[in-house]
Amino acid sequence: MKKHNFSSGPSILPDEVLQKAAQAVLNFNDSGLSLIEISHRDPTFVHIINSARNQALELLKLKNKGYSALFLQGGASLEFVRVTYNLLSANGTAGYINTGNWSNNAQNEASYFGKIVEVASSKNKNYSYIPKNIQVPSNLDYLHITSNNTIYGTQFKEFPQTDVPLVCDMSSDIFSRVLDFTKFDLIYACAQKNAGTSGVNLVIVKNELLERIKKTIPNIMSYKKHIEKESMYNTPSVFSVYVSYLTLNWLKDSGGVAAMERKNRAKANLIYSEIDRNNLFFGNAVVEDRSTMNATFFLKDESLAAHFNTLCLKEGIYGINGHRTAGGYRASIYNALSITSVQLLVQVMQHFETKFG
Numbered sequence: 552m553k554k555h556n557f558s559s560g561p562s563i564l565p566d567e568v569l570q571k572a573a574q575a576v577l578n579f580n581d582s583g584l585s586l587i588e589i590s591h592r593d594p595t596f597v598h599i600i601n602s603a604r605n606q607a608l609e610l611l612k613l614k615n616k617g618y619s620a621l622f623l624q625g626g627a628s629l630e631f632v633r634v635t636y637n638l639l640s641a642n643g644t645a646g647y648i649n650t651g652n653w654s655n656n657a658q659n660e661a662s663y664f665g666k667i668v669e670v671a672s673s674k675n676k677n678y679s680y681i682p683k684n685i686q687v688p689s690n691l692d693y694l695h696i697t698s699n700n701t702i703y704g705t706q707f708k709e710f711p712q713t714d715v716p717l718v719c720d721m722s723s724d725i726f727s728r729v730l731d732f733t734k735f736d737l738i739y740a741c742a743q744k745n746a747g748t749s750g751v752n753l754v755i756v757k758n759e760l761l762e763r764i765k766k767t768i769p770n771i772m773s774y775k776k777h778i779e780k781e782s783m784y785n786t787p788s789v790f791s792v793y794v795s796y797l798t799l800n801w802l803k804d805s806g807g808v809a810a811m812e813r814k815n816r817a818k819a820n821l822i823y824s825e826i827d828r829n830n831l832f833f834g835n836a837v838v839e840d841r842s843t844m845n846a847t848f849f850l851k852d853e854s855l856a857a858h859f860n861t862l863c864l865k866e867g868i869y870g871i872n873g874h875r876t877a878g879g880y881r882a883s884i885y886n887a888l889s890i891t892s893v894q895l896l897v898q899v900m901q902h903f904e905t906k907f908g
Contacts, residue, residue: 555892558870559701559845559883560723561743568797568887575793587790596789600782603796607746607753610799610808611732619778621754622792624785627653627722630739630752631660634695634718636772637764638737639665643692646670648685648711651678651700652876657720661695670694678703680837687713693736699724701744702874704836704847704881710734716760724844725753726802727886728812736760744844745886747795750788802886811886818884818893819843825897829904831855835879849879855907862899871896 556563564572575586580595589596604620623629634657639645643665647658649672661667668691671682678700687694693716699706701723710717716736725740732738736757743749754774761775770776770784777784782792802811823841826834826848835847850856863871873879882896 554867554869555895556869556888557882557884557892557896559744559874559881560741561749562745562870562883562885563887564748564794564798565801565887568794568801571797572790572794576790586793589789591783591786591789596793597783599796600787600792603792603799604782606796606799606803607755610726610802611738611755613732613755616733617758619756619758621756621774621777622782622787622795623752623754623777624750624788626749626752627720627739627741628656628660630720630754631657632664633772633774634693634737634739635661635664636768637761637774638693638716638718640692641665641766644668644688644690646688646691646694646715648672648682648694648696649674650681650697650705650707651703652874653700653702653720653722654695654697657695657697673705678705679835679840681705681707681840685711687711687715689714691715693718696720697722699842699844701842701845701881701883702847702877704834704842704845705840706842706844708840723883723885724842726799726808726811727815727844729809742791742795742798744883745798747798748791750791751795753795798887814890815843815884815886818888818890819846821890821893821897822846822882822884825900829900829908831904831908832900835877844883844885846882846884847873847877847879848882849873855903858907859903862903863896866895866899868892868896868899 579586607620608614646668648670649655671685673680673682695718697720718737719735721738722740723744726745738755740753742751746753756774826832832848871880871882873881
């Protein structure tokens with residue numbers, strides 16, 4: 552039985568991407584070689600990584616607008632450090648908006664390198680909302696935000712107005728909705744949500760931003776160096792980049808970001824309507840800040856958890872347990888998840904209510 556994959560990441564991939572990636576591992580482009588054993592300098596792979604970089608910019612409508620795209624190793628957690636390494640000046644200050652575990656981690660990592668201020672936080676209510684009417688200091692080297700919070704199911708619907716460089720961790724909602732991406736000076740995202748599989752990180756950076764950097768930075772940490780070397784300063788994660796290449800092509804062929812947004816809104820409306828209607832569940836996040844990628848919810852009576860888990864398991868529903876630090880449930884409804892999977896989860900919730908409500 553095919554399972555319905557609600558995992559938060561590594562997460563579901565489109566079927567055609569899985570099939571093409573699997574074939575490439577065995578025999579890449581009928582070359583008689585596996586993708587994972589060819590040189591990253593092979594002209595075929597060089598074309599793939601360059602095409603993936605261009606496709607990322609095109610999907611975000613940033614092509615020919617002074618931005619560069621990079622595929623780097625280390626995931627979003629390394630970007631917590633690399634952002635600060637590049638953008639925080641010796642006597643400068645960086646601002647962070649703390650809306651969940653990952654933004655808190657980014658803030659903590661940055662504090663090793665210089666002065667950090669917490670501009671706003673929703674920690675006082677267990678990260679169940681997004682701070683509003685944020686006053687951003689004008690003297691910051693940059694302001695860092697996390698657009699979507701996978702653990703607590705909240706998402707920025709509007710972004711702070713500021714004249715300082717805006718840095719955004721979009722790991723869990725990049726390519727999921729239409730935004731004016733020119734508002735951001737640097738975007739980064741681990742690929743394993745909407746842009747591929749684990750092992751690679753997508754970075755989109757405004758070239759003008761890097762011209763401000765005057766300090767000496769180790770090459771492996773330098774965005775300038777990675778741009779100069781076209782994401783090949785060191786050996787890239789060949790397979791992960793290829794999966795991202797396939798995923799971005801699938802996104803384009805499926806109608807692009809606007810089409811994804813329409814589908815994601817339909818999925819989110821479906822699951823949230825059931826959470827609000829069903830008398831056995833309640834949602835975690837403030838309604839106006841609910842994520843369209845990660846719907847978090849809880850049982851009103853935790854003693855029924857084993858029964859609900861059994862029903863989900865029987866129907867092939869996988870990966871809806873909440874984060875280990877938060878508990879409850881989390882339905883991650885990323886781009887590649889079909890609405891039929893959400894419909895099935897809703898049916899299971901309704902059956903559960905009929906049986907135990």
